[in-house]
Amino acid sequence: xxxxxNIVLQPLYLNSxxxxxxxxxxxxxxxxxxxxxxxxxxxxxxxxRVMVAMQARKLAALGYGCLLIDYYGTGDSQGDFSExxxxxxxxNAETAYxxxxxxxHQRIGLWGLRLGAILAAEMAxxxxxxxxxxxxxxxxxxxxxxxxxxxxxxLAMLMDRNEPKxxxxxxxxxxxxxxxxxxxxYLLSPQFATEIDSKKLVDYTQIGPNIPVDWFEAITExxxxxxxxxxxxxxxxxxxxxxxxxxxxxxPFFWQLHERELTPELLKQTTDLLTx
Amino acid sequence: MDTQKLVKDILKxxxxxxxxxxxxxxxxxxxxxIPELDSMGVVNVITAIEDSxxxxxxxxxxxxxxxxxxxxxxxxxxxKL
Numbered sequence: 512x513x514x515x516x517n518i519v520l521q522p523l524y525l526n527s528x529x530x531x532x533x534x535x536x537x538x539x540x541x542x543x544x545x546x547x548x549x550x551x552x553x554x555x556x557x558x559x560r561v562m563v564a565m566q567a568r569k570l571a572a573l574g575y576g577c578l579l580i581d582y583y584g585t586g587d588s589q590g591d592f593s594e595x596x597x598x599x600x601x602x603n604a605e606t607a608y609x610x611x612x613x614x615x616h617q618r619i620g621l622w623g624l625r626l627g628a629i630l631a632a633e634m635a636x637x638x639x640x641x642x643x644x645x646x647x648x649x650x651x652x653x654x655x656x657x658x659x660x661x662x663x664x665x666l667a668m669l670m671d672r673n674e675p676k677x678x679x680x681x682x683x684x685x686x687x688x689x690x691x692x693x694x695x696x697y698l699l700s701p702q703f704a705t706e707i708d709s710k711k712l713v714d715y716t717q718i719g720p721n722i723p724v725d726w727f728e729a730i731t732e733x734x735x736x737x738x739x740x741x742x743x744x745x746x747x748x749x750x751x752x753x754x755x756x757x758x759x760x761x762x763p764f765f766w767q768l769h770e771r772e773l774t775p776e777l778l779k780q781t782t783d784l785l786t787x
Numbered sequence: 788m789d790t791q792k793l794v795k796d797i798l799k800x801x802x803x804x805x806x807x808x809x810x811x812x813x814x815x816x817x818x819x820x821i822p823e824l825d826s827m828g829v830v831n832v833i834t835a836i837e838d839s840x841x842x843x844x845x846x847x848x849x850x851x852x853x854x855x856x857x858x859x860x861x862x863x864x865x866x867k868l
Binding site for chain 1: 796800801803823825826827829830831833834838839841846847849850851
């Protein structure tokens with residue numbers, strides 16, 4: 512158990528189209544898989560760091576490699592958030608993938624968290640037979656819904672300050688006119704907003720049956736059913752023949768919380784899945 | 788549907804309030820009294836309501852009135868049923 516605490520994630524920079532992106536890497540033992548981790552959006556990135564680093568170390572203790580990237584314009588990578596967008600994130604993921612291949616790693620799995628889960632699904636579909644597995648932590652289902660929830664932060668802040676209200680529609684109109692929109696200190700570009708609005712996890716049905724897809728979804732109490740929107744996507748994927756397994760877990764919604772809290776059940780289930 | 792229980796569960800889960808929630812009554816003040824109920828807290832609670840009920844909450848429904856007290860929030864959720 513404590514072996515995982517001795518594992519060091521090495522910082523490095525990769526050259527991706529627009530600039531250098533930061534990554535943490537631990538190599539795999541022998542011929543074991545390397546997991547390419549694609550993180551979440553905005554403040555979720557920061558909130559999830561501890562859980563992700565913990566999981567990476569636990570997997571490394573089992574012999575897995577992990578490459579944890581920060582997208583351009585986020586975290587410790589070059590660039591500003593105002594300059595980043597989905598295409599850039601996709602390019603970053605490709606850069607990381609190609610780097611792993613160049614390093615001689617042939618068995619590469621994808622691990623996506625929240626909005627990064629949609630990107631992971633996109634990558635898996637883009638590269639048929641390119642990846643050994645698709646691991647999805649609490650995926651965002653619908654980009655438009657997600658962006659509306661993000662924009663609501665601005666709405667709530669305007670409420671806090673007793674400033675004139677804006678509707679999320681007005682915010683979208685503003686973006687449409689070519690302006691960046693400021694939300695909770697993040698300058699969202701019109702390009703990025705358009706791209707996120709277009710993303711639906713259910714669309715990635717061509718992932719194919721050859722790659723195991725493990726989806727981890729939080730439920731509020733043991734025995735609870737999946738929320739309807741989630742059920743819809745999982746059913747659609749199963750009908751399209753994806754090799755999908757849904758794992759439910761209880762525990763703090765770590766991607767939302769101010770206070771850092773661990774969700775041990777998710778760590779345990781993910782580790783158990785990959786223990787063989 | 789036990790709306791009071793649903794709202795208590797949402798507040799507990801989204802705002803990490805713990806067992807203090809169990810003692811909430813209609814008059815218990817929320818917005819302005821509970822530090823965890825800041826902009827993010829409001830957004831998370833609204834999202835949780837949407838997800839739990841499978842409903843959509845429009846922008847113009849999001850105002851401070853629904854969050855003044857526990858009773859006000861329960862009434863708001865009931866109006867969405």
